[in-house]
Amino acid sequence: xxxxxxxxxxxxxxxxxxxxxxxxxxxxxxxxxxxxxxxxxxxxxxxxxxxxxxxxxxxxxxxxxxxxxxxxxxxxxxxxxxxxxxxxxxxxxxxxxxxxxxxxxxxxxxxxxxxxxxxxxxxxxxxxxxxxxxxxxxxxxxxxxxxxxxxxxxxxxxxxxxxxxxxxxxxxxxxxxxxxxxxxxxxxxxxxxxxxxxxxxxxxxxxxxxxxxxxxxxxxxxxxxxxxxxxxxxxxxxxxxxxxxxxxxxxxxxxxxxxxxxxxxx
Numbered sequence: 001x002x003x004x005x006x007x008x009x010x011x012x013x014x015x016x017x018x019x020x021x022x023x024x025x026x027x028x029x030x031x032x033x034x035x036x037x038x039x040x041x042x043x044x045x046x047x048x049x050x051x052x053x054x055x056x057x058x059x060x061x062x063x064x065x066x067x068x069x070x071x072x073x074x075x076x077x078x079x080x081x082x083x084x085x086x087x088x089x090x091x092x093x094x095x096x097x098x099x100x101x102x103x104x105x106x107x108x109x110x111x112x113x114x115x116x117x118x119x120x121x122x123x124x125x126x127x128x129x130x131x132x133x134x135x136x137x138x139x140x141x142x143x144x145x146x147x148x149x150x151x152x153x154x155x156x157x158x159x160x161x162x163x164x165x166x167x168x169x170x171x172x173x174x175x176x177x178x179x180x181x182x183x184x185x186x187x188x189x190x191x192x193x194x195x196x197x198x199x200x201x202x203x204x205x206x207x208x209x210x211x212x213x214x215x216x217x218x219x220x221x222x223x224x225x226x227x228x229x230x231x232x233x234x235x236x237x238x239x240x241x242x243x244x245x246x247x248x249x250x251x252x253x254x255x256x257x258x259x260x261x262x263x264x265x266x
Contacts, residue, residue, distance in 0.1 A: 008235050020136050025128040038241045039116050046226040047108045063117045070121035122253040131195045139255050142208040143247045145185035146178040153177025167220040182209030208251040215250030
């Protein structure tokens with residue numbers, strides 16, 4: 001398993017660096033849109049048997065639309081959400097005669113729209129911000145270091161369970177190790193990258209080190225509720241797209257808000 005994880009990382013990491021540093025935000029939007037569609041497919045699969053073909057098409061199409069509006073026309077996002085809800089209501093009125101499925105499906109569709117398109121839009125928005133490529137790279141670096149440090153510290157010294165019913169292998173010691181890894185990575189990044197101050201980088205590392213693990217735990221909660229170990233098998237040794245996005249889905253929004261605050265403060 002470790003060999004598979006390393007091999008997959010050696011393939012994926014250069015692609016991540018290329019997309020982050022070499023592509024303009026318009027192309028990052030296109031790549032992220034593809035990631036979104038894959039993640040939505042996995043999210044819908046967690047609700048086993050609930051999504052019909054039509055409901056899948058509605059979720060994918062409207063989800064992509066919400067993502068597009070959130071990135072390019074954020075002022076119109078509330079209107080887009082209202083239209084998506086009206087579209088969902090019209091679909092349910094025209095297709096569903098099994099009343100017992102209506103409320104669960106409505107909740108599942110709404111969750112998929114909020115969880116993935118809106119959270120992922122912050123990645124593209126952060127990339128388009130001043131020094132955005134570097135901010136995205138910092139989030140990726142600190143999140144990966146946090147995950148790795150939590151694993152190794154937890155394996156070596158973990159004794160007290162963090163959330164035993166949700167993720168039995170995660171420990172409090174590992175959580176602190178992960179936070180330390182994120183802070184050290186951010187401190188190093190701030191020391192070698194002059195465009196972002198050391199203090200600002202450490203602040204972003206602190207946020208990623210706190211909210212990233214929360215995103216990981218939240219996705220573990222979803223998988224526990226669905227009775228699955230991984231959200232998919234897209235990345236050998238790493239699981240599915242959702243398994244790779246879980247921490248980032250919480251890290252990118254809070255760091256983007258942090259960057260907006262820094263920009264406003266300056």
